[in-house]
Amino acid sequence: AQTVTQSQPEMSVQEAETVTLSCTYDTSESNYYLFWYKQPPSRQMILVIRQEAYKQQNATENRFSVNFQKAAKSFSLKISDSQLGDTAMYFCAFMRVWVTGGGNKLTFGTGTQLKVEL
Amino acid sequence: DSGVTQTPKHLITATGQRVTLRCSPRSGDLSVYWYQQSLDQGLQFLIQYYNGEERAKGNILERFSAQQFPDLHSELNLSSLELGDSALYFCASSSRTDTQYFGPGTRLTVL
Numbered sequence: 001a002q003t004v005t006q007s008q009p010e011m012s013v014q015e016a017e018t019v020t021l022s023c024t025y026d027t028s029e030s031n032y033y034l035f036w037y038k039q040p041p042s043r044q045m046i047l048v049i050r051q052e053a054y055k056q057q058n059a060t061e062n063r064f065s066v067n068f069q070k071a072a073k074s075f076s077l078k079i080s081d082s083q084l085g086d087t088a089m090y091f092c093a094f095m096r097v098w099v100t101g102g103g104n105k106l107t108f109g110t111g112t113q114l115k116v117e118l
Numbered sequence: 119d120s121g122v123t124q125t126p127k128h129l130i131t132a133t134g135q136r137v138t139l140r141c142s143p144r145s146g147d148l149s150v151y152w153y154q155q156s157l158d159q160g161l162q163f164l165i166q167y168y169n170g171e172e173r174a175k176g177n178i179l180e181r182f183s184a185q186q187f188p189d190l191h192s193e194l195n196l197s198s199l200e201l202g203d204s205a206l207y208f209c210a211s212s213s214r215t216d217t218q219y220f221g222p223g224t225r226l227t228v229l
Contacts, residue, residue: 033216033217035217037220042222043206043222043223043225044120044220044222044223045208045210045220045223046120046220047217047218047219047220050217091161095216095218097216103166103173103174103175104149104151104166104173104174104212104216104218105151105163105166105174105176106151106153106161106163106210106218107163108160108161110160111160
């Protein structure tokens with residue numbers, strides 16, 4: 001079974017600064033996807049970024065980028081130029097990729113509550 | 119807006135009762151997933167349907183059941199409700215890209 005660990009329950013950052021959220025995972029699979037989702041106070045789950053394990057290049061989406069270290073099973077999220085609207089709970093998630101059939105469940109970490117301050 | 123809709127937004131009911139949560143996936147998505155988010159269990163996968171058929175099952179209680187209809191909408195049925203079933207229930211959908219997009223959730227309160 002896969003496990004996802006987020007060791008930082010809470011973090012804070014000043015507006016316009018950069019912050020990095022950590023995530024480690026444990027799997028014996030070689031083909032998988034990793035995701036970061038954010039959950040603002042509205043409780044909506046919003047996709048932030050996705051990384052395919054077979055890709056060496058780190059994914060980037062505007063101010064959000066990841067540092068994917070496959071051998072270390074580490075998947076951190078960097079938020080640049082933090083904005084007040086980035087205040088949210090951030091979840092790291094793992095999904096196994098099947099060749100045929102199988103399920104596509106997401107396994108989530110426990111989340112990191114990020115607060116962006118003025 | 120993810121394109122996934124869920125109804126109702128809020129549901130308050132009593133122990134022992136039965137409720138039905140409804141989800142409509144994004145246009146064109148064949149897969150529907152159900153997740154439960156509670157304070158003590160975190161975000162947990164319940165079940166996945168693909169084009170009307172059950173594809174994967176998580177730690178879903180026997181009191182819970184789901185189905186996906188020919189128009190691809192899905193329903194999650196929760197019966198003999200207990201206080202511990204109070205949670206936020208999410209539906210998500212995906213296409214071939216496998217990225218899951220979540221609905222706004224249904225907040226269930228069991229009194």
